[in-house]
Amino acid sequence: MPALLDLQRAFAASMLHEEDDAVCGAVVDDGFAAAERLRIYRNTCRSTLIEALRMTYPAVERLVGRDFFDMAASRYAGAHPPQSGYLNEYGGEFPEFLAAFEPASELTYLADVARFEWALGVAANAADAPVLDPLTLAAVDPQDHAALRFEPHPSVSFLSLAYPADQIADAVLAGDEAAIAQVDLSSGPVRLVVHRGPDGIAAERLEPGAYEFVSRLCAGEVLGRLLESAPADAPLLLAAQLRKGRLTACRS
Amino acid sequence: MIPAAAGIGLRFPHHRAVLEERPAVAWLEVHAENYMGGGKPLMVLDAIRRDYPVALHGVGLSLGSADGLNERHLARLRNLAQRVDPGLVSEHLSWSATGGAHFADLLPLPFTEEALSIVCRNVEAAQESLGRRILVENASSYLRYRHSPIPEWEFVAALAERTGCGILCDVNNIFVTACNHGFDPRRYLHALPAERVSEIHLAGHQVRKFEDGRSIRIDDHGSRVSHEVWALYAEALALFGRVPTLIEWDTDVPPLAVLLDEAAQAQCIMSEERTHARPA
Structure with missing residues (x-):
């Protein structure tokens, strides 16, 4: 008689790797073989994960x-099972999996x-958080400004990509042939900030200087040090981050 | 409080229709895992909660895991329950996780004394963390273990007895399991402690036929409730009294009107049932 822990580990080998031997002996096979019965569960597990990935990666599918x-x-689901029952957070390693996936090379x-x-999915599912009120910042004594650090909204993420992925995704999801034809894969790297603001999920391209400033700002770097090497429009950039709801708090 | 009346399982395709039309349905149940992030889904749930009694139905806690509960997942459920203040919180008599890997299905347990003590421990941990009683639902089954000496209905009754949890009696699941494993579903219903049954689930299932003539029933929540399950439901009401009853539909989700029609049929059967109402 296998203890429940052993039985569940053996069942897992069947679900993940189609290795039924360890669990088959524990299963009644009247009418249907144990392997057939296990396959019903494995197919459900697998198709649920494929659907979860399809929801997160519609442009990849297109x-x-x-x-x-x-x-x-x-293939990914077999190698990277979810770690919890909260499937909205499933699939974070899929991009790296695809990068190494020979058939898609x-x-x-x-x-x-x-x-x-x-990044869009992370932004959609991130926890709610209050947006930093510009008045809070206005109330800070100017001589304390250099010591300020900011906290980003949980939905914020930064992407530095070799290809214009935002343009590609928008074009294929819109089914816009003209827009697809306009994509220039050699147009050089793109730098993006993605977040969920009051108006929904947004992805914005930033110039290299602005990208560095905003990403360091959101990483909590102290403002004084940040301004030492900041672009000339840094005050405008900071104001824009506040307006777009990318910051939730500041502290000194 | 969830009324002793018919409700429907609310899924994303019907968010807008429910918000705009505010259909006359007694209560709504949602999958807890669909609202564990922030943003729009949670805003919709807040808005709906203002006008309807809402129950939370978990599908990912894995009450049957020998490893114990995933504390992070339990914390997410607790946070959601604190925000929504649901009339009922329920989960399944099954397992989904082992060794840090989660399987996105309700996997079957062997019905042994060891499994019973593990499920009891996990249910108690969940109830302790949530600060409330939960309901535990019987799952559909496509396999049995050679060593499973306790009848499922006795296992369910013992779980309720030992932990104080309620029973979410899924009549469709009982029917599917009974057909697949060759027992009389009425025997299951009759063996449940009536006073512990606080909710009933109803859904459609499919009969998967094989070329060699064999068939197995699959609980896919993708069609109307079958005639046999409606009949079994009437028997369940006679045994348990009127309890909150939910229509679930998860595959090929039809227009909202179809779910409301199924709920109306459940309500109709409930109204014919003369026994006392038992709100949860």
Whole structure:
């Protein structure tokens, strides 16, 4: 008689790797073989995870087609099971998986599109948080400004990508052939900040100087040090972050 | 409080319709895991909660895990329950996680004394953390273990007895499991402690037929409640009294009107049932 822990570990091998031997002996096979019964559960597990990935990575699916996507997602699901029952946070390693996925190696931009879609998903699911009121900042004594540090909204993430993944994702999801034709894969790297503000989820491209300032600002770097190397429009950039709801608090 | 009346499981495709039309349905139940982040889903749930009694139904806590509960997941459920103040909180008699890996399905437990003590421990931990009684739902089953000496209905009754948890009696699941494993579903219903049954679930299932003539029933929540399950539901009401009853639909979700129609049928059967109402 296997203890429950051993039984569940053996069952897991069947769910993840189709290794049924360890659990088959514990299963009644009247009418249906133990392996057939296990397959019902495995198929449900697998298809639920594929659907979860499909929800998060719609542009990736458009780029590779449904059959290829299902194959890649199934392979990923076997190697990277979720760590909890909260499936909205499932699939974070899918971009790196795709980057190393040999059958997709010709689509050099695919992993960047996945990184972009993951950031959108993170922004959609992030916890709610209060937005920093500019009046709070106005109340800080100017001589304390240099010591301020800011906290980003939980939805904020930064992406520095080799390909114009935002443009590719928007074009393929819109099914816009003209926009797809306009994508220039050699247009150089893009730097993006993604977040969920009062008006929804937004991805904004930033110039290199602005990207560095805003990403360091959101990483909590002290304002005084940040301003030593900041672009000339730093005050405007800071004001824009407040207006867009990317900051939740400041402290000195 | 969830009324002893028919409600529906609210899924994303119906968010807008429910917000705009405010259909006349007694209560709504949502999957807790769909609202564990922030943003729009939670805003919708807040708005709906103002006008309807809401129950939280978890699908990812894995009450049957020998490893114990995932504390992070339990904390998320607790935070959500504190925010929503639901009339009922329920989970499943199944397991989904082992060794840090989660399987997105309700996997079957062997019904042994060891499993019973593990599930009891996990249910007690959940009730302690949430600060309230939970309901535990019987799952559909497609396999049995060779060593599973306790009948499922006795296992469920013992779990309720030992932990004080309520029973969410899924009549469709009992029917599916009974057909797949060859027992009389009425035997299951009759064995449950009536005073512990605080909610009933109803849903559709499919009969998957194989070329060699074999068939197995799959609980896919993708169609109307079957005639056999409606009949079994009437028997359940006769045994348990009127309890909150939920229509679930998760695959190929139809227009809201279809769910409301199913709920109306449940309400109709409930009204014919002369026994006392038992709100949860």
